[in-house]
Amino acid sequence: MRLVLKNRQFAIFDDFLSTQDFELIQKCIHNENYLVYNADKFAKVYRVYKGEPLFGKSYLVSDKFHNLDSDPAKHDETLTGINIFIDKLLNHSENLVELIGKKDVDWDFFTSRLYRYPKNSGLTWHDDGGDKKGSYTFYTHPLWNMQWGGDLFVPDESTINHDYQLVSIDESYNMYSQNKNVKVGIGQYIVPKPNRLVVIAGGNPHKISKVEPNAGDNMRSSVSGFFMKQ
DSSP: OEEEEEOSSEEEEESOSOHHHHHHHHHHHHHOOOEETTSSSOOGGGTTOSSOOEEEEEEEEOSSOBOOOOOTTSOHHHHHHHHHHHHHHHHHGGGGHHHHOOBTTTBSEEEEEEEEEOTTOOEEEEOOOTTEEEEEEEEOOSOOOGGGBOOEEEEOGGGTTOOOOOOOSSTTSOGGGGSHHHHHOOEEEEOOOTTEEEEEETTOOEEEOOBOGGGTTOOEEEEEEEEEOO
């Protein structure tokens, strides 16, 4: 594991898992049963793109319990892959206090869910809101090309905790145009490199740029979730 960048908004770690463990978690990605994100109800954060992200089973994790998939039809190595990642993230949380606070003080558990973004899908500007102390994304696709999009964008830190509205249902009028993020107009982008972990402090707006058509059948795949207080 290698620290690439750490500031008041986010931290980036490359080679988070060993090569062998990274291969195991990719089996989770391939063996998961996915649903279309907007299948049951409309979610504004996915409004502006025509492609539909896919999501898998959700996990809740704390020191006190691991709410893990016990489906006997799934191979042990598949379970091992997600378990290895969950354990390492939990053990690594003490190095993220500046961003998400202290475990069992500021947050009690975190969630984990598998996501896949096919071409033409993305996630518009939002913050995570609620009682979420921070979020993370771990990129699990085996390879990625800079021309395929799917980058994570985080605006300047002066936009933290700014009150704003999501895009309106009418795509021709974007409420976000009145947002402080646009007035500031600068920020940073993070490439979704395989085996990269990104942890974002709560209150930071962010977005995922559209996965470009030239990605073909390659999907932006990740394990993502939130650090939360009970």
